[in-house]
Amino acid sequence: MLTPSDKALVPFVSVDNMMGLVHHIGIEKVLVDLAADIEADFKRWPLFDKTPRVASHSDVGVIELMPTSDGEMYGFKYVNGHPKNTKEGLQTVTAFGLLADVQSGYPVLLSEMTLLTALRTAATSALVGKYLAPKGAKTMAMIGNGAQSEFQCLAFKAVCGIDTVRLYDIDAEATKKAARNLANKGLTVVPCSTAQEAINGAEIITTCTADKQCATILTDNMVGAGVHINAIGGDCPGKTELHGDILKRSDIFVEFPPQTRVEGEIQQLADDHPVTELWQVMTGDVVGRKSDSQITLFDSVGFAIEDFSALRYVLKNIRGTAFFDDLDMLADPDDPRDLFGMLERRLG
Amino acid sequence: MLTPSDKALVPFVSVDNMMGLVHHIGIEKVLVDLAADIEADFKRWPLFDKTPRVASHSDVGVIELMPTSDGEMYGFKYVNGHPKNTKEGLQTVTAFGLLADVQSGYPVLLSEMTLLTALRTAATSALVGKYLAPKGAKTMAMIGNGAQSEFQCLAFKAVCGIDTVRLYDIDAEATKKAARNLANKGLTVVPCSTAQEAINGAEIITTCTADKQCATILTDNMVGAGVHINAIGGDCPGKTELHGDILKRSDIFVEFPPQTRVEGEIQQLADDHPVTELWQVMTGDVVGRKSDSQITLFDSVGFAIEDFSALRYVLKNIRGTAFFDDLDMLADPDDPRDLFGMLERRLG
Numbered sequence: 287m288l289t290p291s292d293k294a295l296v297p298f299v300s301v302d303n304m305m306g307l308v309h310h311i312g313i314e315k316v317l318v319d320l321a322a323d324i325e326a327d328f329k330r331w332p333l334f335d336k337t338p339r340v341a342s343h344s345d346v347g348v349i350e351l352m353p354t355s356d357g358e359m360y361g362f363k364y365v366n367g368h369p370k371n372t373k374e375g376l377q378t379v380t381a382f383g384l385l386a387d388v389q390s391g392y393p394v395l396l397s398e399m400t401l402l403t404a405l406r407t408a409a410t411s412a413l414v415g416k417y418l419a420p421k422g423a424k425t426m427a428m429i430g431n432g433a434q435s436e437f438q439c440l441a442f443k444a445v446c447g448i449d450t451v452r453l454y455d456i457d458a459e460a461t462k463k464a465a466r467n468l469a470n471k472g473l474t475v476v477p478c479s480t481a482q483e484a485i486n487g488a489e490i491i492t493t494c495t496a497d498k499q500c501a502t503i504l505t506d507n508m509v510g511a512g513v514h515i516n517a518i519g520g521d522c523p524g525k526t527e528l529h530g531d532i533l534k535r536s537d538i539f540v541e542f543p544p545q546t547r548v549e550g551e552i553q554q555l556a557d558d559h560p561v562t563e564l565w566q567v568m569t570g571d572v573v574g575r576k577s578d579s580q581i582t583l584f585d586s587v588g589f590a591i592e593d594f595s596a597l598r599y600v601l602k603n604i605r606g607t608a609f610f611d612d613l614d615m616l617a618d619p620d621d622p623r624d625l626f627g628m629l630e631r632r633l634g
Numbered sequence: 635m636l637t638p639s640d641k642a643l644v645p646f647v648s649v650d651n652m653m654g655l656v657h658h659i660g661i662e663k664v665l666v667d668l669a670a671d672i673e674a675d676f677k678r679w680p681l682f683d684k685t686p687r688v689a690s691h692s693d694v695g696v697i698e699l700m701p702t703s704d705g706e707m708y709g710f711k712y713v714n715g716h717p718k719n720t721k722e723g724l725q726t727v728t729a730f731g732l733l734a735d736v737q738s739g740y741p742v743l744l745s746e747m748t749l750l751t752a753l754r755t756a757a758t759s760a761l762v763g764k765y766l767a768p769k770g771a772k773t774m775a776m777i778g779n780g781a782q783s784e785f786q787c788l789a790f791k792a793v794c795g796i797d798t799v800r801l802y803d804i805d806a807e808a809t810k811k812a813a814r815n816l817a818n819k820g821l822t823v824v825p826c827s828t829a830q831e832a833i834n835g836a837e838i839i840t841t842c843t844a845d846k847q848c849a850t851i852l853t854d855n856m857v858g859a860g861v862h863i864n865a866i867g868g869d870c871p872g873k874t875e876l877h878g879d880i881l882k883r884s885d886i887f888v889e890f891p892p893q894t895r896v897e898g899e900i901q902q903l904a905d906d907h908p909v910t911e912l913w914q915v916m917t918g919d920v921v922g923r924k925s926d927s928q929i930t931l932f933d934s935v936g937f938a939i940e941d942f943s944a945l946r947y948v949l950k951n952i953r954g955t956a957f958f959d960d961l962d963m964l965a966d967p968d969d970p971r972d973l974f975g976m977l978e979r980r981l982g
Contacts, residue, residue: 293724294649300962301642305980313977340688342703344736349708351699355690360697364710364732366739372970376641376738380964384712388692390724391714400965404973433967436974460971467974613961614648616728617748619781622720623808625752626784626815629661632653 294618299397299600303609308401311603314444317437320409321416321445324595328413331565333357334591338545343523346370354590360386361594363399378433379403385597395601396613399593406596407588408437410541411516412445415490417567417574418539418582419514423489424449429481429503430495430519431455431464438492438518439464443473446490450474454484482508493527494518506531511579517551518586528583530554536583539564539574541592550585561585642966647745647948651957656749659951662792665785668757669764669793672943676761679913681705682939686893691871694718702938708734709942711747725781727751733945743949744961747941754944755936756785758889759864760793763838765915765922766887766930767862771837772797777829777851778843778867779803779812786840786866787812791821794838798822802832804843830856841875842866854879859927865899866934876931878902884931887912887922889940898933909933 299307308316327334335355342349347368354361365381372378381399386392415423426448428435432455439451451473455461461477468475478484481503485491491513493503506529509515515536519527528551538561540546552559564584566572575582604610619628647655656664675682683703690697695716702709713729720726729747734740763771774796776783780803787799799821803809809825816823826832829851833839839861841851854877857863863884867875876899886909888894900907912932914920923930952958967976 301965302962305977309981335690340701342683342701342708346737347739349734349739351701351710353688353690353699360690368739371738375970377970380740382963386697389694390719391695391697391716392728398963432971433973463972614650615730615746617649622723622725623780624811625781629653633657
């Protein structure tokens with residue numbers, strides 16, 4: 287074979303290398319650092335090229351592309367959502383992503399993003415919790431103990447300082463798995479038998495369930511004054527987790543309204559129901575939590591800018607490490623007009 | 635490291651492997667086969683999920699995502715267009731693409747597409763030529779002798795049976811390069827000093843120039859009755875190659891009107907100027923060439939379905955060969971809900 291030139295090579299972070307990188311840095315530090323990088327990008331929100339994700343729906347799931355750009359770098363994520371996958375031994379969500387240089391259009395990073403999405407979703411939730419959760423919150427109810435749950439618990443510990451998590455899942459095995467994974471992580475872990483039991487004394491309620499349908503994980507009478515609700519699972523059309531009455535009692539915070547109105551909990555509400563954009567809370571333009579009795583709700587669906595921040599974090603942190611491989615992904619003839627000649631010479 | 639399971643691995647076709655695969659099959663056979671596969675997909679056009687590409691424009695170029703799906707497979711291509719790159723020793727266009735299984739959302743192929751795009755663009759042009767060029771056409775003018783030109787010439791030879799190409803480029807070095815690459819390929823190659831000279835006696839005129847601006851490569855008085863024009867280069871907003879008067883004398887054929895009206899030559903015309911969709915010519919619903927004196931124009935911009943066909947062609951043809959590597963791209967824990975546990979076990 288011909289030896290590809292440097293320009294032809296794109297650093298690729300495999301799943302194994304992503305795991306290695308996370309352990310190398312330390313998972314809680316990764317979550318704290320990611321939250322800080324996402325916060326910095328939220329604070330320069332107007333700069334970004336923003337578009338709702340491009341979704342291809344089928345009967346059984348969705349495949350989405352989530353692009354964005356800050357004018358210097360371009361990034362996108364490929365991500366699927368197939369709730370029925372779990373029963374078949376597959377992940378509900380798998381993802382990978384790419385960063386490219388806007389000036390040349392050349393990719394500069396390809397990375398697995400199944401793990402990275404779990405990390406950035408948790409980091410974003412905890413970052414929002416830092417702004418909206420009641421002061422001094424120490425206890426979080428974690429409803430839905432699937433693949434995202436441990437990341438959420440650790441992120442809220444590392445970023446917001448919670449010390450107790452109360453776990454509930456309709457499948458007791460999932461709760462056992464999460465409790466096992468969270469043992470010896472510096473958290474008091476309380477497995478619970480009902481959602482009602484889980485939210486007892488919790489100042490923060492995180493819901494993260496995966497059914498592709500309108501479910502009611504929380505009913506209105508379960509939610510007391512002053513809590514912060516971190517609603518992760520309602521993230522595609524027709525999929526919600528909270529009773530509409532809870533939404534009406536809450537002040538609702540979102541990432542990108544045009545996307546959240548279609549995919550989030552607020553698809554249950556009128557199109558003009560008031561919501562607050564989180565970036566404005568972070569820049570200080572808008573007040574987040576106004577009182578101790580207020581119910582704040584983060585209607586999380588995940589936005590491309592969070593993936594962009596996460597990919598840049600990975601690019602920054604793999605430099606000088608062995609946590610990537612160079613991929614011969616770009617054709618790079620000596621004379622850029624001579625693509626055909628390059629192909630011909632490969633014969634030799 | 636842990637050994638990734640089969641589900642975690644995605645076959646990846648590098649640039650070197652793509653070149654190897656093309657030589658293994660033979661480039662003219664690849665072009666003929668690709669044209670046949672693209673034709674088959676055009677004939678089932680209504681089946682596809684179609685959307686104009688998602689573009690991110692900057693001062694110097696564009697980065698695009700081109701997704702589509704036939705309900706069984708999903709595909710997308712990442713492609714940039716940066717005309718100024720050539721001067722910096724970089725490709726104007728680089729690309730890669732992915733196929734995924736709609737049922738699971740899991741990727742099944744990642745491939746370089748810089749070379750593959752050159753091949754599928756040429757195959758599409760020649761396929762369209764087969765339907766629209768005057769009967770017995772033997773001579774093609776090739777105006778613009780950059781990276782795409784040799785692929786175009788070979789495709790029209792292999793698919794349409796031309797035997798002579800007349801080359802012209804504003805840069806004589808580019809013409810020399812193309813003539814050199816096309817020597818001993820079974821074509822009579824005639825380098826020309828002007829565009830006017832190049833189109834002498836040509837029944838097919840292919841234009842493929844890369845400036846990101848409205849250029850006039852062909853003026854009205856240069857184009858005689860009966861020719862088929864294959865206009866490749868006008869493929870983004872603000873970029874055209876042909877004088878508007880030529881368009882008005884031609885019957886215009888396009889891939890996907892909502893995309894071509896924004897990106898193609900017809901951006902010069904009224905929004906409701908009549909155009910014919912090529913898939914309808916291929917299914918026989920609409921007549922293509924109606925007379926010997928008619929000027930037919932393929933206003934080519936490239937559409938996602940062509941990339942989809944090309945990616946499926948690659949997937950089909952790498953089976954049982956060594957022209958791919960397995961990429962550890964998807965996190966695949968034994969228990970799909972236990973992503974965190976997989977990460978933890980990586981420590982051990």
